Amino acid sequence: MRNWAKSRTRGRKLHSTGAKARAGRASKSRADLERQLKTCKQEIANARERLVEATKQQTATSEMLRIISDSPLQSVLDAVAEHAARLCDSNNAEIYRLDNNVLRLVASYGELPVHIQARGGFPANRDRVIGRAVCDRRSVHVHDLAAEDSEYPLGSSDAKRQGHRTTLGTPLLRERTPIGVILFRRWEVRPFSDNQIALLETFADQAAIAIENVRLLEAEKQRALALAHANRDLAQREAKVRRLVDANIIGIFIFDLEGRIVEANDAFLQMVGYDQEDFIAGSVRWADLTPPEWRDRDERAVTELKETGTVQPYEREYFRKDGSRVPILIGSAAFDEQRGHGVAFVLDLTERKQAEAEARQSEQKYREMQTELAHANRVATMGQLAASIAHEVKQPVAAMVTNAQAGLSWLGAQPPNLEKAWQTFGYIVSDGMRARDVVDRIRDMIKKAQPRKQLLNINDAVREVIELVRGETMKNGISVHTFLTEGTPPLEGDRVQLQQVMLNLVMNAVEAMNATSEDARELLISTRQTERDVVLVEVRDTGPGLAPATLNQLFDAFYTTKPGGLGLGLSICRSIIEAHGGRLSAKANVPRGAIFEFSLPAAPDVAKQPAVVSAT
Known part of the structure; x- marks a missing residue:
């Protein structure tokens, strides 16, 4: 009995100990369960958060893909910026395209103002977040950009000026090659979470693919459009060519x-x-x-x-x-x-060649006719000077006769004065040469010859003409003065033709002064060189002068103010001067009379001489 009691007591003790052990185990299991429950709840919350983020991403991606399906590139860029800003709860999102190592703003969304320099472009260096993201090919997250003066000197300055703080730059990569960057900014210091960053990187990868696809699609459309335009232009050109061929x-x-x-x-x-x-x-x-x-x-x-x-x-x-x-x-x-x-x-070109040949023939005939007229004009002028010419020839001939008679006398003296005879024979030779020169000048003026160019001194040519008309001017009481600048450059031209011009102008002046009753009859002939290597010849008279109404017609063929005149002299003179590359003109002389002047270009490649004036 006692043993049973002991055994029962021992049993109760054992039961009590087991109950306590079971109670301890139950309490431990409950704590484990609570911990497991808490873990499960956390996992569920995380899963829910991931689900929400995934839903956001899926929604943003779906919306972006919807826009991409039928939108131009700019609309796609604007949509990417907007959905990216909403996806990560940022105040601002900007998309930059990389072009020749320069980042240029192509789209923006949000509250922050666009940097004025952004559209011009920022260099893709490490002084700004966007440049660092491109250089490192990874997202760059700065909690407070305004406080990062040393790390991002330019970016920090921008942040202080614009008032934003937390900044995230995510590169847009195509096969690991940066094509741009998305920049996210918040007003306050509120860092992006790891999940947001991961979400934005995934979104950026999809955006890069979308942007590149749209760019390629647009480029292909442009190529197709350009090809269509080219084909249309080609067809139009072919049609024009065909019309031209058939015309x-x-x-x-x-x-x-x-x-x-x-x-x-x-x-x-x-x-x-x-x-x-x-x-x-x-x-x-x-x-x-x-x-x-x-x-x-x-x-x-x-x-x-x-x-x-x-x-x-x-x-x-x-x-x-x-x-x-x-x-x-x-x-x-x-x-x-x-x-x-x-x-x-x-x-x-058959007709044109025939016309050119006919023009050459006509020009040749014109030149021949002009030569005939010039010759006729010279002969007519020589006829007017017949008395003067006779006087010029008669003087040396008379002197020759006188000297010959004197020479005979010196030889017939006893004894003969040979020294005086030799002297008089010398006079005879000089007078003969003088007569010969007069005849030669007259022959040159009246002979019919083709024009020929040679270097000539205009002063010498003027002096010869003055000698030729000396008798005519003396007979009419005209004083002849010259003002010839020595050292003027030589001219290249036909001496006879140019002297014919001088002769015409002088004879016109003589006739004009004969028509006036004024006592003073003066003729001034001058030469000088202008600044442009041009030689100017002037003939001034004190005649009645020229009526202003006649100046425009003075050099026209067949126009004349002389009774019985043909009106060819001045016209021929103008043709001669223009053929030598010069210009002939007329104007009034003050206080009375007329001035005829012509200019001629100096001969090319002739050394210039210092000018000296010779006046008589």
């Missing part, structure tokens, strides 16, 4: 560089006398149309066409079918970049 305004043929003429219009066929079948059959090539002396020029034209695609127009000849030749003007252009085919434009 037969000028000769046109299409050729290849192997020598075949593929097609030719009727104008070209008529030009060379062939039929279209001759070229289509290949029996006639464009080299067959070329005379031997033009084949080298043909080869140069082919080389020019291959190198530049065009051949500038040049003159040449073609053989006609009957063996005769046709002068032409030809130019050509290649059809395409391969330059295997080209089109040639051919103009028949």
Whole structure:
């Protein structure tokens, strides 16, 4: 009994100990369960958070893809900026494209103002967050950019000026190559979470693909559009060429560089006398149309066409079918970049060449007629000077007779005075040479000869004319004065023609002064050199002068103010001066009279002499 009691007591003790152990185990299991429950709740919260973020990302991505499906690139960029800002709860998002190591703003969304320099571009260096993200090819997260003066000097300055703080830059990568960056900013210091950063990086990867696809699609559209425009332009050009070919305004043929003429219009066929079948059959090539002396020029034209695609127009000849030749003007252009085919434009120059030949003949006849008129004018002037010429010749002849008689007397003296005889014979020789010079000048003036150019001194030519008219001026009581600048550059021209001009002007002045009753009759002839290597000759008289109304007609052919005059003298003078490259003009002399002056260019490449004035 006692043993049973002990056993029962021991049993109760054991039961109590087991209950306590079970209670301890139950309490431990509950704590574990609570911990597990808490862990499960955390995992559920995390999963829910990830689900929300994934939903946001999926929503943003879906919306972005919807916009991409039928939107231009700028709309896609704007949508990416907006959805990126909303996705991570940032106050601002900006997208920058990388172009030649410069980051340029292409889209923005949010409350912060756009930096004025952003559209111009920032260098892709490490002084700003966007540059650092591109350089490192990773996201750059700065909790307070305004406080990072040393790390981001320019970016920190921007943050202080604009008032933003937390900044995140996420690069846009295409096969690990940066094409841009998305910049996220918050007003306050509120860092982005790791999940937000991871979410934005995923979004950035998808955005980079989307942006690049849209860019490629737009580029392809532009290429297709450009190709369509090019095809349309080509069709229009072909239509224009076809209309030009069919219009037969000028000769046109299409050729290849192997020598075949593929097609030719009727104008070209008529030009060379062939039929279209001759070229289509290949029996006639464009080299067959070329005379031997033009084949080298043909080869140069082919080389020019291959190198530049065009051949500038040049003159040449073609053989006609009957063996005769046709002068032409030809130019050509290649059809395409391969330059295997080209089109040639051919103009028949037959009529122009005939007109040029006729013009040359007319010009020759005109020159011959002008020479005849000039000669007739000189002869007429010599007729007017007949008395003066007779006086000029009579003086040395009379002196020769007188000296000859004196010489005979000295020889007949006893004894003969040989010294005096020799002296008088010398006088005879001088007088004879003087008479010869007068005759030579007259002969030069009246003889009919072709113009010839030579270097001449204008002062010498003027002096010879003055000697020729000395008798006429003395007979009419005219004082002749000269003001000749020595050292004027030589002229290149026909001496006789220029002296004819001088003679005409002097004789006109003499006649004009004979028509006035004024006592003072003075003739001043001067020469001088202007600043532009031009020699100026002036003839001034004190006659009645020129009526202003006559100045415009004075040098016209057949216009004259003289009774019985033909009106050719001044017209011929003007033609002579203009043929020498000069100019003849007239104006009033103050206080009375007229001034006729002509200018002539100095001979080229002649050394200049210092000018000295010789006045008489």
